Amino acid sequence: MRTKVTATAILALCLGLVLMWLLRPKEQEEATTMSAQSTEGQPSDTHGAPARTASSRPASSVSSSEPLASPPNGITPQAPGASGIGLEAWKQKVQRPIEFYGKVVDELGQPVKGANVSFSCNQFIPPAGSFTTNTSSDQAGLFSLAGVMGGTLGVHVEKPGYYPVKGTNPDHFDYMQHSTSEAFSPNSQQPVVFHLRRRGAGAELITSRHGVAPDLEISGLTNGSTVRVNFFNQNISPDGQLELSATKPPRGEPVSRWSFRMSIPSGGFIEQNEEFPFEAPESGYKPMVEFDFRVGETNWSQSLHKSYYIVFGQPPRYGRIDVQTGIYRGVSLSYAINADGTRNLEPRETAASRRELPPGVSEYIPPDKR
Numbered sequence: 001m002r003t004k005v006t007a008t009a010i011l012a013l014c015l016g017l018v019l020m021w022l023l024r025p026k027e028q029e030e031a032t033t034m035s036a037q038s039t040e041g042q043p044s045d046t047h048g049a050p051a052r053t054a055s056s057r058p059a060s061s062v063s064s065s066e067p068l069a070s071p072p073n074g075i076t077p078q079a080p081g082a083s084g085i086g087l088e089a090w091k092q093k094v095q096r097p098i099e100f101y102g103k104v105v106d107e108l109g110q111p112v113k114g115a116n117v118s119f120s121c122n123q124f125i126p127p128a129g130s131f132t133t134n135t136s137s138d139q140a141g142l143f144s145l146a147g148v149m150g151g152t153l154g155v156h157v158e159k160p161g162y163y164p165v166k167g168t169n170p171d172h173f174d175y176m177q178h179s180t181s182e183a184f185s186p187n188s189q190q191p192v193v194f195h196l197r198r199r200g201a202g203a204e205l206i207t208s209r210h211g212v213a214p215d216l217e218i219s220g221l222t223n224g225s226t227v228r229v230n231f232f233n234q235n236i237s238p239d240g241q242l243e244l245s246a247t248k249p250p251r252g253e254p255v256s257r258w259s260f261r262m263s264i265p266s267g268g269f270i271e272q273n274e275e276f277p278f279e280a281p282e283s284g285y286k287p288m289v290e291f292d293f294r295v296g297e298t299n300w301s302q303s304l305h306k307s308y309y310i311v312f313g314q315p316p317r318y319g320r321i322d323v324q325t326g327i328y329r330g331v332s333l334s335y336a337i338n339a340d341g342t343r344n345l346e347p348r349e350t351a352a353s354r355r356e357l358p359p360g361v362s363e364y365i366p367p368d369k370r
Helices: 001-040 085-096
Strands: 096-105 114-121 130-138 142-150 153-159 161-162 170-175 193-197 203-207 214-216 223-230 240-246 255-261 268-271 289-295 303-312 317-326 329-338 362-365
Touching: 096 114, 096 153, 096 289, 130 142, 142 153, 153 161, 153 193, 214 223, 240 329, 268 289, 289 362
Parallel strands: 096 193
Antiparallel strands: 096 142, 114 130, 114 153, 130 362, 153 170, 161 193, 203 329, 214 329, 223 240, 240 255, 255 289, 268 303, 303 317, 317 329
């Protein structure tokens, strides 16, 4: 009986193995058929094999012939195929066709012909770097740029005999797409306006520059004692026109209060915040300016930076002065004085030192050369 059971089990095992062997080729044939259907309609290479698209490429197998530059701040590239955003979509975000239309006008709103326009385009896709080129404004003050790819564009406008008006002139345009802001959109019918101010008749000014230092630095003002500054000699002198004093806590001690004072006994100050402080007022000057800073009050600050028109002496001399100081630092003075007695504080024009490309000439600067 046991022999019959054993024989029956062996026979059943053999039949199962034969059945599995017969079914296996059919499963392979079905898998091959499904694979062929999934690749149907895809482009193929010259040998008939289906081509690999960006969306079908694994995220870790980006070709070495397509290296990616570091993405700009605020843009995080996603792996190809992730959330439908791949390599090409990221490229379109950070590297786009750039067009730009601008117009140059003077302080009266009149077109400025022949202004020099410098473009600098940052490219984030290899070969990454900075592409620069120049052009000039036409009779109507118009200029434009086209045929460039990039993410951001810098524009600088200038012309001999004019000042660029930095307070109103934009200098950066973002063509990239961000989640929080729209990319810059050029419009040939509404060009970006750049302002220049025509230079006037400049004067020979006495300034704070001495040697290679542009400012006059004064240290040791902490205990309320007074020092005098001679504008003409750029030094501390008993016969100076400007008086300075300060009270500051010693280093390492708790800070609760500090003060600073300036005075011109034979003249005074008028605060100014102009981009072009070229004409001093004739009157309205105060002989002293004083600052008292206390912790907890609304005016509390650890530093001070102010600009003034000044007048001093008989006959009066006019000028402008910029002063900076703080709790644990000395006093830095930058000034310009017209010694001939007029209120003209515009400096005479000096030769431009900027390196320029001839109009229409382009230059590519790799990242490691910038």
